[in-house]
Amino acid sequence: MSKLNYSEIEKKWQEYWKENGVNTTSNDFENGKPKFYILDMFPYPSGEGLHVGHPKGYIATDVYSRMKKMQGFNVLHPMGWDAFGLPAEQFAIKNKINPNIATEKNVKRYKEQIEMLGLNYDWNREINTTDPKYYKWTQWMFKQMYKAGLAHESFEPINWCPSCKTGLANEDLDGNACERCGTQVEKKPLRQWVIKITDYADRLLEDLDKLNWEPHIKELQKNWIGKSEGSEIDFEIVDAEKNNLKENKLRIFTTRADTLFGCTFMAISYSLAKEWIENGWQASEEIQNFISEIEKEEKARTADFDMTKLEKKGIDTEIKAINPANGAEVPIYIANYILSDYGTGAIMAVPAHDERDYEFAKKYNLEIIEVIKSKEENTEELYIGEGVEINSGEFDGMNSEEARIKITEKVGGKIVSKYKLKDWVFARQRYWGEPFPIVFDENKKSYVVADKGLPVVLPNVENYEPTDTGESPLANIHDWVEVYGFINEEGEFESLDKSDERAKKFFRETNTMPQWAGSSWYYLRYIDPKNDEIFVNKDLEKKWSPVDFYVGGAEHATRHLIYARFWHKFLFDKGFVNYDEPFSKLQTVGLIMAEDGKKMSKRYGNVVNPDDVVKEFGADAMRTYEMFMGPFDKSVSWNTNSMAGVSRFLERVYSLTSKIDFSEEAKDDREVERVINETIKKVGEDIEDFKFNTAIAQLMICLNTFEDEVKKDKLISRKTFESFIKIISPFAVHISEEIWQNIFDYKTSIHLADWPSYDEAKMKKDEIEMSIQISGKFRGTFSIKPDSGDEEVLEVVKSTKVYKKYIGDNLEPKKIIVVKNRLINIVV
Ligand SMILES: [Zn+2]
Numbered sequence: 001m002s003k004l005n006y007s008e009i010e011k012k013w014q015e016y017w018k019e020n021g022v023n024t025t026s027n028d029f030e031n032g033k034p035k036f037y038i039l040d041m042f043p044y045p046s047g048e049g050l051h052v053g054h055p056k057g058y059i060a061t062d063v064y065s066r067m068k069k070m071q072g073f074n075v076l077h078p079m080g081w082d083a084f085g086l087p088a089e090q091f092a093i094k095n096k097i098n099p100n101i102a103t104e105k106n107v108k109r110y111k112e113q114i115e116m117l118g119l120n121y122d123w124n125r126e127i128n129t130t131d132p133k134y135y136k137w138t139q140w141m142f143k144q145m146y147k148a149g150l151a152h153e154s155f156e157p158i159n160w161c162p163s164c165k166t167g168l169a170n171e172d173l174d175g176n177a178c179e180r181c182g183t184q185v186e187k188k189p190l191r192q193w194v195i196k197i198t199d200y201a202d203r204l205l206e207d208l209d210k211l212n213w214e215p216h217i218k219e220l221q222k223n224w225i226g227k228s229e230g231s232e233i234d235f236e237i238v239d240a241e242k243n244n245l246k247e248n249k250l251r252i253f254t255t256r257a258d259t260l261f262g263c264t265f266m267a268i269s270y271s272l273a274k275e276w277i278e279n280g281w282q283a284s285e286e287i288q289n290f291i292s293e294i295e296k297e298e299k300a301r302t303a304d305f306d307m308t309k310l311e312k313k314g315i316d317t318e319i320k321a322i323n324p325a326n327g328a329e330v331p332i333y334i335a336n337y338i339l340s341d342y343g344t345g346a347i348m349a350v351p352a353h354d355e356r357d358y359e360f361a362k363k364y365n366l367e368i369i370e371v372i373k374s375k376e377e378n379t380e381e382l383y384i385g386e387g388v389e390i391n392s393g394e395f396d397g398m399n400s401e402e403a404r405i406k407i408t409e410k411v412g413g414k415i416v417s418k419y420k421l422k423d424w425v426f427a428r429q430r431y432w433g434e435p436f437p438i439v440f441d442e443n444k445k446s447y448v449v450a451d452k453g454l455p456v457v458l459p460n461v462e463n464y465e466p467t468d469t470g471e472s473p474l475a476n477i478h479d480w481v482e483v484y485g486f487i488n489e490e491g492e493f494e495s496l497d498k499s500d501e502r503a504k505k506f507f508r509e510t511n512t513m514p515q516w517a518g519s520s521w522y523y524l525r526y527i528d529p530k531n532d533e534i535f536v537n538k539d540l541e542k543k544w545s546p547v548d549f550y551v552g553g554a555e556h557a558t559r560h561l562i563y564a565r566f567w568h569k570f571l572f573d574k575g576f577v578n579y580d581e582p583f584s585k586l587q588t589v590g591l592i593m594a595e596d597g598k599k600m601s602k603r604y605g606n607v608v609n610p611d612d613v614v615k616e617f618g619a620d621a622m623r624t625y626e627m628f629m630g631p632f633d634k635s636v637s638w639n640t641n642s643m644a645g646v647s648r649f650l651e652r653v654y655s656l657t658s659k660i661d662f663s664e665e666a667k668d669d670r671e672v673e674r675v676i677n678e679t680i681k682k683v684g685e686d687i688e689d690f691k692f693n694t695a696i697a698q699l700m701i702c703l704n705t706f707e708d709e710v711k712k713d714k715l716i717s718r719k720t721f722e723s724f725i726k727i728i729s730p731f732a733v734h735i736s737e738e739i740w741q742n743i744f745d746y747k748t749s750i751h752l753a754d755w756p757s758y759d760e761a762k763m764k765k766d767e768i769e770m771s772i773q774i775s776g777k778f779r780g781t782f783s784i785k786p787d788s789g790d791e792e793v794l795e796v797v798k799s800t801k802v803y804k805k806y807i808g809d810n811l812e813p814k815k816i817i818v819v820k821n822r823l824i825n826i827v828v
Pocket of ligand 1: 161162163164165178179180181182183
């Protein structure tokens with residue numbers, strides 16, 4: 001057996017591909033090839049480099065894109081770096097190295113590892129979100145949002161991670177904890193930038209229907225957007241003025257306006273009560289103590305706290321409201337189950353038809369009025385389902401669904417949609433991010449920087465450690481923060497020399513953008529990465545977009561994938577891009593776990609390093625093994641023995657090259673012909689469906705067939721073996737090139753060759769197995785030519801031992817049923 005020198009041939013062919021532009025994608029569509037844009041979620045280059053699990057998705061898109069290219073598509077398969085953000089900054093702080101330098105180093109290491117695997121990215125299109133030439137456009141897009149009224153300053157309390165020392169969006173949380181470090185977040189009032197992503201909530205929801213995404217990812221987005229239809233209803237407060245309340249009504253949102261007649265009290269959050277006190281309400285000491293108590297309890301609760309287990313607590317404000325349905329006066333309670341950040345801070349409580357209200361009413365002896373009667377027999381005092389109205393005046397007898405709308409109308413309420421999706425908290429009080437293209441005048445009024453002032457470049461600083469004050473480290477760099485200039489006719493800031501008489505002093509925004517900014521549009525930049533005029537030429541974008549196939553981690557379902565869809569729709573609305581959705585098809589990747597079944601982590605010491613694997617088994621074996629491990633979207637554990645098995649398989653492929661019949665008249669046996677045609681078909685179809693494991697299994701079956709021939713001292717024809725090498729080439733990229741150019745003596749790359757076609761007629765077996773049933777009972781099998789007619793089948797069956805044994809000459813068949821190519825049933 002001829003042993004392959006992996007590192008030698010890998011290096012040789014990787015250099016050859018580079019020199020000959022084998023992986024270069026052309027924007028020239030004149031050749032009439034259809035386009036195919038396949039995209040990986042670009043990595044965050046951390047300091048630790050890749051472990052074997054990281055490139056699984058990249059290998060898959062590589063295999064897929066190679067097949068597509070061979071099938072005649074113009075394929076775009078780019079790669080870049082999502083390099084801003086907290087981890088890079090924390091790595092830099094910990095290792096006392098500037099984030100710029102750390103990022104550069106990490107990118108270099110990632111790129112080496114990716115190239116080591118022979119992945120076919122077109123590096124001419126490489127992008128990096130931290131490159132000023134790139135983030136110039138991120139800033140420019142933010143500016144468009146600002147001008148469209150979609151981005152604005154806000155002073156609302158936001159999630160604050162005391163450990164990372166930055167504000168966070170809801171998408172950055174895991175329950176109530178910081179997704180990065182696990183620390184419980186606090187609410188902190190902080191000046192920040194907010195993007196009104198909620199303006200797009202309906203479209204983000206409805207347009208999911210257009211997408212060929214895995215259903216569970218769509219479901220996650222749907223729930224994250226969380227649309228609910230309900231009614232907004234105002235309750236008048238009795239003697240509001242006398243109680244020194246600023247407002248004389250309480251607005252509530254309910255999805256069950258049909259139960260309004262059953263509202264016997266109202267409940268408000270402690271935060272609304274505090275607001276009342278700030279505005280002049282003279283609450284008793286007892287009430288004030290109660291407010292502090294439940295505030296403290298709410299803040300101490302951890303993210304995994306089960307709210308259904310909360311013991312209900314409340315206190316009567318002694319203030320009353322009027323139920324607008326029946327004019328009844330109802331007490332207003334401060335209650336601990338109305339959370340501080342809940343909608344309007346107030347609810348109408350209907351104890352007969354809501355579990356929490358029921359529990360509360362029982363505890364405080366509040367009235368319970370039943371207003372919905374179940375259509376089935378129901379003896380419980382609490383009923384939360386739909387039904388028919390009772391005790392509801394003119395609405396008695398009406399269906400609850402209909403009553404919701406009618407009762408809302410009657411009390412002057414409004415049917416509205418509410419969303420769980422919140423506006424996007426877009427500012428971070430950290431160093432390592434895109435600066436905002438914003439300056440303030442002395443009165444703190446904001447202006448966008450004129451285009452010629454872009455990019456606003458992130459300055460180098462001595463100290464990029466975060467502060468506790470909620471100010472970014474940039475705030476201390478006075479040279480950078482203070483700028484001189486004027487506001488031009490468009491209302492945008494243009495800088496001037498300090499000495500210019502028109503120059504006034506302005507101050508730069510010192511927050512930076514979240515990591516999600518640069519990744520919200522990067523896929524567009526690959527199309528036209530060097531354009532200085534615009535982020536992407538619109539004609540070129542029309543040709544390449546949308547992304548046909550997007551592959552990455554499911555953890556991005558409610559983060560990156562929502563932001564990018566929103567961002568894209570905004571660019572579409574402004575006329576910068578041609579389509580309103582960025583990613584047509586989405587496929588998520590299953591993790592590769594460590595050999596011990598745990599997640600690979602430095603902490604467990606179970607990380608498998610791809611450098612070691614490639615050194616021992618070769619890059620092709622690692623690629624092929626990762627695709628063979630199991631279904632692509634499932635988690636699988638690494639197994640070194642199986643890895644070695646795949647390596648042996650590839651060695652067997654190579655050693656078979658000494659058994660090729662190169663003569664013109666070479667012809668294969670029927671069985672070899674049948675298997676190669678079947679394999680071409682199956683491998684093509686399986687790669688198309690991302691079923692790489694079964695594709696490789698079929699390649700193994702095919703190799704076994706070849707080896708069986710060789711054992712019979714026969715050779716394999718050149719034509720057949722070429723087809724086999726072509727269809728294995730997306731997996732074993734180097735070995736196949738070696739065979740193609742060195743053994744078959746071709747002068748161009750196998751990866752530019754045509755994908756082989758198959759002949760369905762040749763895939764038929766000479767004989768197939770059919771089963772015999774006698775009166776419905778399985779009795780045995782027999783061999784016969786495929787597609788034989790009923791007469792022929794019966795003819796063959798009559799000569800079998802089974803027939804002779806069970807029927808013979810004694811019995812007369814009453815009925816004969818033949819299921820073509822499968823079975824014959826003889827009823828006697
Ligand atoms: Zn944190």
